[in-house]
Amino acid sequence: MITIQANEVNKKYGDTIALRDLSLSVEKGELFGLIGPDGAGKTSLIRILTTLLLADKGTATVNGHDVVKSYRAIRRQVGYMPGRFSLYQDLSVEENLRFFATAFGTTIEANYDVIRDIYQQIEPFRRRRAGALSGGMKQKLALSCALVHRPEVLFLDEPTTGVDPVSRQEFWQILKGLQERGITILVSTPYMDEASLCDRIALIQDGQLLGIDTPAALRKAYPHPLWDLQSSRRYELxxxxxxxxxxxxxxxxxxxxxxxTRPDVPEHQIRESCYSQGFTDIQLTRIEATIEDCFMDRMAPTADPEIH
Amino acid sequence: MRPLRNIIQKEIWHILRDRRTLLILFGMPIAQILLFGFAITNEIKGADIAVLDRAQDIHSQAVTERLVASGYFTVQATVHSEPEIEQLFRTGQIKMGVIYPSDLGAHLESQQPVEVQFIADATDPNTATTLVNYGRAIVGDYQRELAPLAQPPRQIQTELRMLYNQELESVFLFVPGVMTIILMLVSAMMTSIALTREKELGTMEVLLVSPLRPPLIILGKVIPYVLLSMINTLLILGLSVWVFDMPIRGSFVLLFAESLLFVITALSLGILISTRTSSQQVAMMMSLMVLMLPTILLSGFIFPIESMPQPLQIISHIIPAKWFILIIKDIMLKGVGWAFIWQETLILTGMTTLFIGLSIRNFNIRLS
Structure with missing residues (x-):
């Protein structure tokens, strides 16, 4: 069953094209990743799906509801965590959570089981103002607020940007847990290493889809022989x-x-040409492609994206 | 009603926790009323004068006594030569010099024109003219009293009566003006800032992706400012009644109701501004430029509308503050009732309806 569907969605801001003919679908219960550098169009797509923006062309549905006509039905059923911290800094942790629970016509107590694993970690600080929390705790509070009404679909826009590596890992564990509860999750990230944690990913660049599949299938589809080289003179090499x-x-x-490399280039040929130029300390290893390699390969050749 | 109460409570938390804004909200009305009431005034009280008395008789003493008794003047120095007066002007010790001629008594008794000389400091022309006029009137009065039986001179005497504000207290003029400005500021500027803050911080995004209806969000955010404005209204009225003895001759309930109407007018303007802006700074600048300046300059609070050029007079008609100042002056000073202010009220109501309609049309259920 398809929970999120986008059909040839286009979005322009003035002369800047944010999305071109982008289509994708997310199955119910999937943990789906939108992978792409800053400015790829991830936020625009998420905002169109959460009914916050209107597409210039194309249609989209969430849970079977059209994002334009039935926007109010969607707003009741989804949880949304915007890219930057968007809670009330001058309200305490508990007040923020209670406010959003009431906004959705429910209470913290009624849905405590959904948020328990996350909220328990910040509950000791529940009287602290949200503005005084650390980055990781802010993120957990924002996720708790997005979950407090037991949404069926969760949209997370770059939730791990600006969060330390340990908290990032913890955060993905949490997402896995939520997925087990049957929540469909669409998450965007500029970190390629997080892609492998998703069930399926869409690679996006300049508003265009570069590929959409499971991380393993994408890596397997990498068409060229790939080598890893180490050298003390990396730049010259x-x-x-x-x-x-x-x-x-x-x-x-x-x-x-x-x-x-081109197909059928033997290892010794690479090694010898490096040696002949004085790169005597190189270590050459044949490797499997990572998601980042796949991304670079599919990317438009002229573009120079900022990859984390 | 629970979601509405929820938003109101949140907004009250925001207001109460922002100590600095809170201080401005309540400190400003008090400071402004006291400033306008005590300091910024165009009345003259106890202006310092120097007296050069060449007559040295009962008449010159009587005139000086009357100058002092009027309350407008205080004798700062008694001098013996004109250069001394000039010296006092230079050092800024006096505002006016009075010189009695040596033949003062003779002239007064023979009903001839008297030449008492007033020398005023015209670096401040308004004050100088007022002082000289007061002095001349006092001398004239004294002269007429001296000769009640003599042939009255053929001249037209004018008699002045200042209706509704007999003492010409300037605070009576300033209170309605300051009240209007404060209500405008608190209601329009604070609400437009509070609404754009949600946009700027990104919380509006989260609120929009929720079942909360946008009108409910706005209503919830605006109601606390209505309460604040009404508290401010009571504060200003209290100060003006108890500190400045300003009367409320008309119905207090009517005054309060009209204030509420004006607060809603200002709020709807604030909402309208917030629908057109997305940063707090722009909202504040727009409130100041579009609302505060016209309110101060074109409402008739400081500059009389009647003496403005025709185009500005026309513009002043679309300034809500102008109508509100008319209403409060009518109720507080003239003590008139509903029958005399229904037109102004109707105009304000119409403006409010228009602003609310425009806000609803401009409010975005989405981000852009």
Whole structure:
């Protein structure tokens, strides 16, 4: 059963195109990731699906309701956590949660089981003003507020941006837990490493879909031989490899380089050409593609996105 | 009603927890009323004068006594030469010099024109003219009293009666004006800021993706400011009655009801501004430029509308504050009832309906 459906959605802001003919569908109970750099159109798509923005062209439904005509039905059934912290800083943790519970015509007590795992972690600070919470705690409070009315669909716009790695990991554990309760989750993130935690992902760049599948299938579909290179002179090596005839693409990846080559280029050929240029300390390993490799491969060649 | 109560309570928390704003909200009306009532006034009380008495007789002493008894003047110095007067002007010790000629007594008794010389400091022309006029009137009165039996000179005497404010207390003029400004400020500016704050902080996004209906959100956010404004109204009226002895000659209930109407007018303007802006700063600037300046300059509070050029007079008709000032002056000072102010009330009601209608049309159920 399809819970979220977007059909050829287009959105423009003046001359800037945010979304072009974007279509996707999310199954009920799925944990679905929108992966893409800043400015890819993730927020626009989420805002169209949460009835906050009108698409210029195309249609979309959430839980079977049209986002334009039945926006009020959708607003009752979804939980939404915007990209930046959007709670009342001068209200305490408990007051924020109570306010949103009442706004949805329910109480904290009635739905305590949904938020218990998350809220328990910040409950010791329930009298503290939300503005005085740490980044990770703010995020948990915002999630509690988005969940307090037991939504069927949850939209999270870059929930882990600006959160420390430990809290990020914890947060994904929480999302898995919510998924087990049958909540359909659409989450956007610029962090490629979080993609593998989703059931299915959509890679988005410049408002266009680059690919949509399970993370494993996307990685498997990577079409080229891929190598990981380490060297103490990484920058020079990058420039050297860019000029080689066997190179399809090469880009920095953390501390190393990822090199995609033409098919059937033997390992010793790469090794020897590096040695001949004095890169004697290289370590060359054949690797499986990561989501980031898939993204770079599918990306428009001219674009230079900011990848985290 | 629970969701509405929920929003009202939240808004009250916001207001009460923002100590600085709270202080402004209640401190400003008190400060403004006291400032306008005591300090910024165009009445003259106890202006310092220097007296050069060349006559040294009972008449010159009697005139000086009357100058002092009027309350307008205080004798700061008695001098013996004109240069001394000039010296006192230079050091800023006096506002006016009075010189009696040596033949003062003779002239007064023979009903001839008297030449008492008043020298005033015209760097402040309004005060100088007022002082000289007061002095001249006092001398004239004295002269007429001296010769009740003599042939009255052929001249037209004017008799003044200042209706509704016989003492010409300027505070009577300022209270309606200050009240109007405060209500405008609290109601329009504070609500437009409170509403745009939700947009700026992103909380409006979260509120919109909820079953709360937008009119309910606005109503809930606005009601606390209605209460605040009405408390301010009582505060201002209390100060003006008990500190400045300003009368409320008409019905207090009517005055209160009209104030409530004006508060709603101002609120609807605030809502309208918030529908057109998305940052608190812009909302504040718009409130100041579009609402405060016209309210202060074109409402007749400081500058009389009758002496404005024709185009400005026409513009003043669309300033809600103008009508409200007319209404409060009528009720407080003239003591008139509903029959005399229904037209102004109708105009204000019409404006309010228009503003609310425009706000509803402009309010976005979405983000852009």
């Amino acid at each position: 990058l420039h050297f490899l860019r000029q080689q005839e066997f190179t399809l693409s090469v880009f920095p990846f953390g501390e190393t380089l990822h090199l995609a």
